[in-house]
Each structure stands twice: as C-alpha cells, then as structure tokens.
Amino acid sequence: MDLTVLWFWIVAFMFVGYFVLDGFDFGIGMSLPFLGKDDTDRRVLINTIGPVWDLNETWVIVAGAALFAAFPEWYATLFSGFYLALLLILLALIARGVSFEYRHQRPESRWKKWFDGMIVVGSAVPALLWGVAFANIVQGVPLDADHNYTGTLFDLLNPYALLGGVTTLLLFFTHGVVFASLKTEGDLRERARRLATKSGLITIVVAASFLLWTGLAFGTLWFWILAAVAAVALIGGWIANLRGAEGIAFTLLAVTVATAVLALFAALFPDVMPASNDPANSLTIENASSTTYTLTVMSWVAVFCLPLVLLYQGWTYWVFRKRVSRASIEAAAH
Amino acid sequence: MNELLDPLLLARWQFGLTTVYHFLFVPITIGLATSTAVFQTAWYRTGKLEYLKITKFFGTIFLINFAMGVVTGIVQEFQFGMNWSEYSRFVGDVFGAPLAMEGLLAFFFEATFIGLWIFGWDKLPRGLHLATIWCTAIGSIASAYFIIAANAFMQNPVGYEMNAERGRAELVDIGALLANPVALAAFPHTIAASFMVAAGLIISAAAWHLARNQHLDSMRPALKFGLWVMVGSGILTTLFGDQLSLAMVATQPMKMAAAEAMYDTACGADASFSLFTLGTPDGTSELFSIRVPYLLSFLSTHTFDGCVEGINDLQAQYTDLYGPGDYTPIIWITYWAFRWMIGLGLLHVLVAVVGLWVTRKGRMPKQAWVWKVAIWSFPLSLAAMIVGWIFTEMGRQPWIVFSLLPTESAVSPNVTGLDVLISLVAFTLIYGILAVVEVRLIIRAIKKGPPELGEPDPETGRVEPASTVY
Numbered sequence: 001m002d003l004t005v006l007w008f009w010i011v012a013f014m015f016v017g018y019f020v021l022d023g024f025d026f027g028i029g030m031s032l033p034f035l036g037k038d039d040t041d042r043r044v045l046i047n048t049i050g051p052v053w054d055l056n057e058t059w060v061i062v063a064g065a066a067l068f069a070a071f072p073e074w075y076a077t078l079f080s081g082f083y084l085a086l087l088l089i090l091l092a093l094i095a096r097g098v099s100f101e102y103r104h105q106r107p108e109s110r111w112k113k114w115f116d117g118m119i120v121v122g123s124a125v126p127a128l129l130w131g132v133a134f135a136n137i138v139q140g141v142p143l144d145a146d147h148n149y150t151g152t153l154f155d156l157l158n159p160y161a162l163l164g165g166v167t168t169l170l171l172f173f174t175h176g177v178v179f180a181s182l183k184t185e186g187d188l189r190e191r192a193r194r195l196a197t198k199s200g201l202i203t204i205v206v207a208a209s210f211l212l213w214t215g216l217a218f219g220t221l222w223f224w225i226l227a228a229v230a231a232v233a234l235i236g237g238w239i240a241n242l243r244g245a246e247g248i249a250f251t252l253l254a255v256t257v258a259t260a261v262l263a264l265f266a267a268l269f270p271d272v273m274p275a276s277n278d279p280a281n282s283l284t285i286e287n288a289s290s291t292t293y294t295l296t297v298m299s300w301v302a303v304f305c306l307p308l309v310l311l312y313q314g315w316t317y318w319v320f321r322k323r324v325s326r327a328s329i330e331a332a333a334h
Numbered sequence: 335m336n337e338l339l340d341p342l343l344l345a346r347w348q349f350g351l352t353t354v355y356h357f358l359f360v361p362i363t364i365g366l367a368t369s370t371a372v373f374q375t376a377w378y379r380t381g382k383l384e385y386l387k388i389t390k391f392f393g394t395i396f397l398i399n400f401a402m403g404v405v406t407g408i409v410q411e412f413q414f415g416m417n418w419s420e421y422s423r424f425v426g427d428v429f430g431a432p433l434a435m436e437g438l439l440a441f442f443f444e445a446t447f448i449g450l451w452i453f454g455w456d457k458l459p460r461g462l463h464l465a466t467i468w469c470t471a472i473g474s475i476a477s478a479y480f481i482i483a484a485n486a487f488m489q490n491p492v493g494y495e496m497n498a499e500r501g502r503a504e505l506v507d508i509g510a511l512l513a514n515p516v517a518l519a520a521f522p523h524t525i526a527a528s529f530m531v532a533a534g535l536i537i538s539a540a541a542w543h544l545a546r547n548q549h550l551d552s553m554r555p556a557l558k559f560g561l562w563v564m565v566g567s568g569i570l571t572t573l574f575g576d577q578l579s580l581a582m583v584a585t586q587p588m589k590m591a592a593a594e595a596m597y598d599t600a601c602g603a604d605a606s607f608s609l610f611t612l613g614t615p616d617g618t619s620e621l622f623s624i625r626v627p628y629l630l631s632f633l634s635t636h637t638f639d640g641c642v643e644g645i646n647d648l649q650a651q652y653t654d655l656y657g658p659g660d661y662t663p664i665i666w667i668t669y670w671a672f673r674w675m676i677g678l679g680l681l682h683v684l685v686a687v688v689g690l691w692v693t694r695k696g697r698m699p700k701q702a703w704v705w706k707v708a709i710w711s712f713p714l715s716l717a718a719m720i721v722g723w724i725f726t727e728m729g730r731q732p733w734i735v736f737s738l739l740p741t742e743s744a745v746s747p748n749v750t751g752l753d754v755l756i757s758l759v760a761f762t763l764i765y766g767i768l769a770v771v772e773v774r775l776i777i778r779a780i781k782k783g784p785p786e787l788g789e790p791d792p793e794t795g796r797v798e799p800a801s802t803v804y
Contacts, residue, residue, distance in 0.1 A: 043804060050804045051453035054404060058445040062437035064411045069434035072426020072502075079415025079422075080746035086412055087757045091764060094405040098768060101401035104804045105775050148419070148748040290427040294505045298434060305438040309446075316446055319457055332803040 003295040004285040007070040008272070010302055012265040014063035016258045019130070019168070021056035023257050024250075025049040027176015029096060029123025030169075032116055034195055035180060039109070041188055042116060043329045046100060048183040051320045053100060055313055057093065069298050073147055073288035074272045081141060081149025082133055085156055089126045096122025127172045128165040132156060135164025135210075138218055138267050140276035147273070147283055160213060167210040170203040171234075171260070175253045178237070182246040185325050193241060196249070200238040207234060207256075211263070218267040226263035230256045339751030342742055345417040348758045352409050353727075354720055355765050359403035361719050364478060364525065365532020366396045367471040369563070371464075373556075378464050386797055387552040387784035392536065397452060398775050402768065404445065409761070417754065421734055421744035428494050428505045429484050432512070436480035444473025452802050460795050478528075479521050486517035488735050489726070490585040496738075503738060519581045520726075523574035527719050529567035530682060534715030536560035537689070537708050539780045544698065545705035552784045554693075557708075561689045564711070568683035575676075576633065583634040583642070586736055588652070588661060589729035590634060591645045592668040601641040605631035611669070656737070663731045671725035678718035682711060 028049050036042035049056075067075040079086060095118040103115035139160055142150045174196055181192035211227045219227075237252030268274070272288050275281035289295065370392050377385035411433070414422050447469035454463050487494075493510030494503040505511065540557035543549045583590045591597075595611065607629035611622070631640040645662055652661040685707060692699045699705070734741040788798035 046804050051449040054401075054449050055442070055446040057404065057408070058437070058442055061408055061411045061441060062434070064415075065430065065434040065437040068411075068414065068422065068426055069430030072422055072430055075415045075426060075430075076419035076422035076746075079412060080417070080419035080749055083416055083746075083749050083753050084756070086416060087760065090409050090412060091760055093408055094764060094768075097405035098401050098771075100804060101398060102771060102775065105398070105778070146747075148746075150748065290430065291504050294427050294431055297505070297508045298431060301435055301438055305442075309438065309442045312443070313446055316450055319450060319454060329803055 003292055003299060004070075004289045005270075006299065007066075007289065007295055008265070008269060008285050011063065011066055011070060012262060013306075014059060014066050015265075016261045018056075018059035018063050019172075019261050020254050020257045021052075021059055023127070023168070023172040024175040024179045024254075025053045025056050026123040026127040026172045027174065028180060029119045029176070030127065030173050031177050031180055031192070031195070032120050035177070035188060035192055036116075039112065040326050040329055042112075043104070044184055044188060044324050044326055045180055046103070046119070047324045047329060048180060050100070052316065053097075055316065057097065060093075066298075066302075070290055070295060071272060071283075071285070071288045072290060073283055077143065077147045077149060077273050077283055077288075078133075078137070081143075081151075082136070082156065084153040085129050085133060089129050092122040092125035092129075094122075124169065127169045131165035131168030132161045134168075134261075134264055135161040135214075137273060138214060138264050140271075140274035140282075142277040143273065143275035143281040143283070145281055147275075147281065147288075150277075160217075163206070163210045163213065167203075167207045170199065170206050171253075171257060174199045174203045175250070175257060178241055178246065178249050178253055181241070182250050183323055185323050188326070189323075193244065193246070196241045197238070200234075200241060204234055204238060207231075207260070211260070214264070214267055220266055220269070222266035222269075223263050226259045226266055230259040230263060233259065339755060341749060341751040341754050342745045344751060344754035344758055345745050345749075346741065348417060348754060348761060349413065350724075350727075351758070351765070352406065352413065352761055354724065355769075356403070356406040356410055357720065357723055358716065359399050359406065360478070361524075361528035361531040361716070362399045362535065363396070363403050364471075364474045364528040365530075366392060366399070366535065367467065367474050368529070369532050369536060369559070370396055371467040371471045372559075374464055374467055378460060381790070381795075383787055383790075383797065384552040384555060387549075387787060388556045390787075391539075391552065391784035392556075393451075394779050395535070395539070395776055398772065398779060400448060402772055406765075407441075416757075417746055417749060418734070418744050419746040419748075421739065424502050424739050424744070425487070425735060426502070428491075428503050428511065429487055431505060431508065432480045432484040432487075436477050436484075440473050440477035440480060444470055444477060447473065455802060456796060475525060478525060479517075482521045482524060483512050483514060483517040486514040486520060487511060488733075489730055490514060490516040490581075491735055491738055503735070515581045516578070516585060519574060519578040523571060523578050526567045526570035526574055527679070527722065529563055530571060530679070531712075531715045531719050533560045533564035533567060533686070534682065534711040534713075537564065537686070538710070538712035541705045541708035541711075542780055543783060545702065545709070549783050557689075557693065560711075561686045561693070564682055564686035564715075565690065568679065568686065571679060572683075575679075579633050580636065586729070587643045588645070588648045589663070589668070589726075591643060591648055592663045592665055592729055593672040593725065594630060594642070595665050595669040596630070596642065596644050597646050598644040599641060599647050600630075600644065602631055602639045603627040605629075605634070605640065605642045607633065609673075659732070659740075661732060663729050668725055668729045671721040671728065675718050675722040675725055678714050678721075682715050682718070685711065 028045055032042050032045060036045055099115040099118040099122065103112055136156050141155070144150050177192050177196040177199060181189050181196060184192060208231060211231065215224055215227055233252045233255040237249045237256060240249035240252055270285050271282050272285055273283040370389055373385055373389040373392065377389055447466045450458065451463065451466040451470055454466060458466070491503065492514050493505060493507040495506050497504050536556055537560035540553040540560060543553040544557060579590065594608065606625040606627045609624045609626065628638045630642055631638055634640060634642045649661055653659065689708060692704060730736060732740055734744040790797045
C-alpha cells in the first residue's frame with residue numbers, strides 16, 4: 001500500500017482516538033450544570049474522568065505531531081489558516097485542564113464555582129469548534145497557490161460548518177451523559193439516563209441532517225457506508241440507553257463518533273485540504289506529504305507503538321472500571 | 335503602530351513567552367517525578383512511614399505542576415503550525431518525526447501512568463503502583479530526549495538533504511538526526527539541570543519546615559536527599575555543560591562568541607573568560623571587566639593555546655557564505671544569560687555543599703539566615719535553568735534553523751499582526767493569572783506539610799488515606 005494512504009488513515013485513526021476519548025470527557029464537563037445538583041454530585045462527575053482526562057487529551061497532541069510528521073503542508077495550512085479558532089480551542093483546553101487539578105485544592109464554594117464554570121466553558125468550546133474545523137476541512141476553504149488560507153475567522157463560521165459544530169457538541173454531550181450513567185450510582189445515574197434520552201433525540205436529528213448534507217454535497221461510497229453505520233449505532237445507542245443497558249449504549253455511541261469521524265475522512269480522501277476557490281490549489285495526500293523515507297520510519301514507530309498504547313490505555317480503563325459513589329467522595333478528605 | 339503590529343516580532347515574543355512558560359514546568363516534572371519515585375521506593379523497601387509522607391508531600395506539589403505542564407504543552411505542539419507555517423513546511427519532513435516519536439513513545443506513556451499513579455493508590459498492588467511512578471519518570475525523561483533531538487536540528491542540522499524543487503529539508507538519516515552531537519550533549523546537561531531544579535524545590539520546602547522546627551521526621555531526610563542530589567547533579571550539569579560548549583564551538587561558533595561578547599578572534603591567554611563586563615551603552619566596546627586568562631580557550635577547545643573566533647570575523651565569514659545580513663545574536667542577552675546560568679548553577683552547588691556540612695551528623699543550624707538561604711534554592715535554580723534555555727535559543731538567532739532558514743522567513747505569511755497581538759495578549763493574561771494561582775497553591779501545599787498517616791494495613795500494606803479524589 002502507498003504510505004501516504006496509510007498515513008492518511010493513521011491520522012484519521014488518531015483523530016478518532018481523540019474524539020472518542022476526549023469527546024465524552026468534554027460531555028462530562030458540559031453536563032455539570034445539568035446533572036450536578038450539589039458539590040458532591042459535581043465531584044462524582046469530575047472523578048469519573050479524573051484518572052483518564054489527561055491521557056484522553058494526549059491524543060490531540062499526538063494527532064498534531066503525526067500530522068506534522070506525515071503531512072507537514074497539511075499541518076501548516078490548517079493550523080495557520082484556522083488561527084483564531086485554534087487559539088480559542090487552546091485557551092479552552094488550558095482553562096479546563098487546570099480546573100480539574102485546581103478545583104479541589106481549596107474548600108471555599110466561590111473558588112469551586114469559578115473552576116466549575118471554566119470546566120463547562122472549556123469543554124463546550126472545543127466540542128463545538130472541532131466540529132466547525134472538520135466541517136470546513138471537508139467543505140474546502142479558499143487557499144492561494146502557496147496553500148495559504150486566504151479567508152478570515154468569519155468565513156469559517158458558515159451554516160454548514162456551524163451545523164457540524166453543533167453536531168459534535170451534541171454528540172459529545174450525549175456520549176458524556178451516557179458515560180455518567182455508566183459510572184455513577186443511584187439518583188445521579190437515573191437522572192443521567194433520562195437526560196441522555198432527551199439529548200439523544202436532539203442529537204439524532206441534528207447529526208442526521210449534518211451527515212445528509214455532507215453526503216449530498218461531498219459524499220463518496222465509503223462515506224455513505226460509514227455514515228450509515230454511524231446512524232444505526234447512534235439510534236441503537238439511544239435505544240440501549242432507554243432500556244438501561246449503559247455499557248452497550250456507551251459502546252454504540254463510541255462507534256458513532258468513530259465512524260462519523262472516519263466518514264468525514266472518507267469524504268475528504270484523497271484531498272486533505274481542498275481549496276474551495278480553485279481545485280489546483282488543493283492539498284492532497286501527494287503534495288502535502290513527507291518523503292517515503294520519513295513515512296517509512298514513522299510507520300515502524302507507529303506499528304510498534306500504537307498496539308502498546310492501546311493496550312496500556314485499555315488496562316487503565318479496566319483498573320478504574322468501578323462506579324464512583326457519593327459515599328466514596330464524601331469519605332475522602334479534601 | 336507598525337512596530338506594534340509586526341507579525342514577526344509579535345510571533346517571536348509569543349513563542350518566547352509560551353516556551354519559557356512551558357519550560358518552567360518541564361524540569362520540575364522530570365526531576366520531581368524521579369525524586370518521588372525514589373522516595374516511594376524507599377518506603378516500599380523499608381516500610382518507614384516518613385518516606386511515604388515525603389512521597390505524598392512532594393507528589394502533591396508534582397501534581398499541581400503537572401496539569402500546567404500538560405496544557406501548556408498543547409500550545410507548543412500547535413504553534414509551529416499556527417505561527418511558523420513556513421518553518422513547518424520547510425522542516426516538517428525532518429522535525430516532525432522526533433515530535434511524533436515523542437508523542438507515541440514517551441508522552442502517551444507518561445500521561446497514562448501518571449493517572450494510574452494519582453488514582454491507583456487503593457486500586458493497584460503496592461509493587462505495581464510503585465512501577466507506575468517509575469514509568470511516569472521514564473516517560474518524562476524519554477520525552478525530553480526527542481524534544482531536544484528536534485531542537486538540536488535547529489542548532490545543528492544533520493541527517494537531511496535539501497530538496498531544491500520543493501524548497502524544503504528532507505530527512506535521509508534518522509540515526510544521524512537522533513545522534514546529533516548537540517543533542518547528545520544537551521540532553522544529559524538538561525536532565526541533570528532538571529534534577530538541580532527538583533533538588534532546589536525539595537531543599538526549599540524542607541528548609542521551610544525545619545526552620546520552624548516541625549515535621550522533622552520526614553523533612554530532615556528530604557533535606558539531606560535534596561542536598562546530595564543538588565551536589566551530584568550540579569557536578570554532572572557542569573561536566574555535560576562543558577561537553578555542550580565543545581559541541582557548540584564546533585557547530586555554532588557565533589553562539590560562543592556571543593556568549594562572551596568577544597568581537598575579535600583571540601588565542602591562548604588572550605582568550606580569557608570575562609566574569610563581569612561593563613560596556614558602552616551600544617555594546618561595541620568595553621569600559622571595565624574582570625577576566626580569567628586562558629579560561630575561554632580551555633572551555634572552547636580543552637587546550638590552553640586554542641583560538642576562539644570573534645564576532646567580527648564570523649560575521650565576515652557568514653556574509654561570504656550566506657550573503658549580506660546581520661548574523662549576530664543580541665549580544666547583551668547571550669552574554670548575561672550565559673553568566674547567570676553558570677553563576678547561579680555553581681552557587682547552588684556551593685550552597686548545597688555548605689548545607690551538607692552544617693547539617694552533618696544530625697546537626698540542626700539555629701541561625702535563621704541559613705534556612706533563608708536554603709529557601710531561595712528553588713526559585714534561583716529554576717531561574718538558572720530558564721536563562722540557560724534563553725541563552726541557547728537567543729544564541730541561535732537570527733536563524734530558526736542554523737545556516738538553512740532565517741527566523742524572519744519562517745513566520746506564517748497569512749497570520750496578521752492583529753491576529754498575533756490578540757493571541758499574545760490572551761496567552762499573557764491567562765498565563766499570568768494561572769502563574770499567580772499556581773504559585774499560591776504550591777506555597778500553600780508546602781506550608782500545609784506532609785499528611786498525617788494511619789497505621790499500615792497488615793494484609794495489603796496500604797496506609798490511610800489511601801485514595802486520591804478530585
């Protein structure tokens with residue numbers, strides 16, 4: 001197989017890893033005002049992702065690095081072009097990450113309220129903007145002959161891209177709330193399940209319209225197949241949640257996120273940054289990629305590392321498989 | 335107004351600010367992860383509760399610091415593309431590889447095992463839990479290697495060929511890239527210096543309690559550990575620093591000339607090392623200086639009759655090689671950064687040696703000033719580390735990749751001055767606020783002291799409070 005094709009899919013896999021994992025912990029962050037009735041509830045919710053948010057977030061760093069190594073032109077065009085949008089994502093991720101660590105350092109409720117707010121906003125902003133960014137990549141943006149983006153921040157906020165953003169926001173929210181029902185007990189678990197039923201319905205409608213719009217405008221055969229799997233998994237996940245099968249619901253929603261991301265990459269292939277103004281200016285897997293030598297070296301590293309990474313990260317999730325109870329949180333000193 | 339909105343200048347300020355800021359957390363993480371692992375191993379092997387207290391005490395400080403390291407690290411990974419897209423296009427084929435290796439081989443490892451360590455006290459068997467902090471430490475050190483290898487390419491490009499058609503550098507030898515002589519010297523120098531910073535933190539925190547005659551059971555061994563690590567890693571930092579200067583003279587002679595503010599080539603006794611210089615405001619001639627003859631010759635060549643090239647000669651050579659232009663870094667920055675790095679570093683070794691002497695055989699100095707000096711170890715050793723980093727990066731200017739790409743050609747052409755001004759202001763504000771919060775939390779955690787512990791469970795060996803929760 002051509003290495004550029006392989007690396008296109010490795011990059012896709014990295015973003016799948018990032019959105020499947022950090023997606024639901026964005027959802028937990030966003031769920032605080034809906035599910036966290038009191039401080040203990042909010043602490044329970046935060047502790048469901050306590051041991052893993054950090055490794056989840058690492059996926060975006062590695063995805064960025066993989067993009068840089070395998071497709072430097074793609075990395076350069078995307079990151080310089082979407083400058084202000086990425087700045088907002090970075091600021092949000094900073095505020096959110098430190099809040100997990102800082103929130104529990106002091107007992108005062110004013111202190112905690114402040115960091116709760118940062119967790120909510122810091123989770124919602126990236127959940128929305130990553131969708132906006134990927135929808136714009138698929139749709140194409142104006143590029144000059146040197147592959148530099150020539151638009152502004154406001155060109156990125158077009159209706160199609162905003163629909164993409166709302167889709168990821170809702171999808172991550174619902175995935176997070178289902179995770180909350182999977183990892184908590186009693187009243188909180190029940191409320192999470194009910195909230196997921198409601199938000200899941202809206203998610204189904206919005207995600208279906210986004211996938212349909214994408215398919216009609218940019219669809220390929222593989223896009224339709226993957227999008228269909230995503231749709232079936234989303235509806236299946238919603239039904240499983242309704243029946244209280246939390247593990248199945250969570251897994252099916254993870255499948256939804258994964259296949260939806262893969263579907264977007266399938267719609268993109270073999271372009272990586274299509275130019276909306278002139279197809280001659282588009283970046284493709286050919287003109288954006290590194291040399292065969294670099295890709296060969298990186299392939300060996302990826303083949304050796306990725307299975308190990310999946311293994312020890314999977315083990316981590318297994319170690320922390322137990323539900324988080326209110327009693328255990330209240331018992332623990334601050 | 336034009337000056338204010340110059341995208342190049344603003345992008346350089348932003349890179350400098352965010353990188354120095356990120357680098358505050360890196361040496362603490364590297365040094366403290368390993369130190370915490372050593373403390374926990376001591377507890378594991380001896381069962382003495384004071385070692386567990388030290389582990390938990392420094393573990394808490396380590397965690398406050400770690401979250402900042404992670405989130406400011408994302409900025410680093412993104413901003414090559416955001417602000418330096420021409421650089422990214424030019425070096426991506428070479429430079430991206432060590433960055434991606436860092437992520438896949440080291441950072442994933444570190445980030446996963448730190449979560450297991452923080453939350454795994456009551457979920458993993460004792461031995462396995464101990465292994466997780468060692469994995470975190472190994473991950474953080476491996477991570478540093480790949481980052482320094484990537485940086486070394488900017489200082490001394492190796493293992494590449496130029497592709498004229500695509501106008502970029504392309505990797506041809508990954509072995510040469512990873513075994514860059516600059517990386518091989520800079521890596522142990524940086525790691526040893528990171529241990530000095532961690533030792534500084536341990537000395538400061540322990541001294542704060544010992545000065546108040548409290549927590550003697552845990553803080554006295556912690557102080558001893560910190561002092562020994564400071565002496566040992568101080569010596570190693572100096573030895574590897576010496577290797578790094580040799581590599582620097584061989585590959586970037588201008589950086590050494592700039593470190594010395596030496597305008598004319600000098601040999602033997604004339605190649606003297608100036609301890610202190612007062613110059614005219616424009617920096618072109620000196621008014622007063624204290625000099626050690628032969629020392630610069632020795633540092634640069636390991637002989638007493640070697641010659642060290644001066645700025646003027648190098649400038650003339652580079653003009654011939656690379657065309658007209660100014661190839662000189664900002665001399666007052668490199669000159670003073672180099673001196674502060676060495677001066678503060680050596681001062682710490684001295685302070686630690688004196689510290690070991692005055693606390694020998696269980697002695698506890700009564701004089702308040704002894705403890706005050708000790709408490710300054712942390713901020714000053716961190717400052718030494720930072721000025722060292724500023725020196726090596728500012729000494730590389732005006733190149734972003736030495737001899738291949740000038741910094742001014744590397745900036746993103748489509749990111750406006752206003753864009754960068756917005757991001758620079760945003761980063762300055764959020765980093766400034768977080769710095770205040772962070773410092774207060776660390777001081778608070780230090781003042782709170784090590785936790786009170788229960789008796790070990792006879793079956794599992796666990797000690798309450800065993801669990802960590804947010």
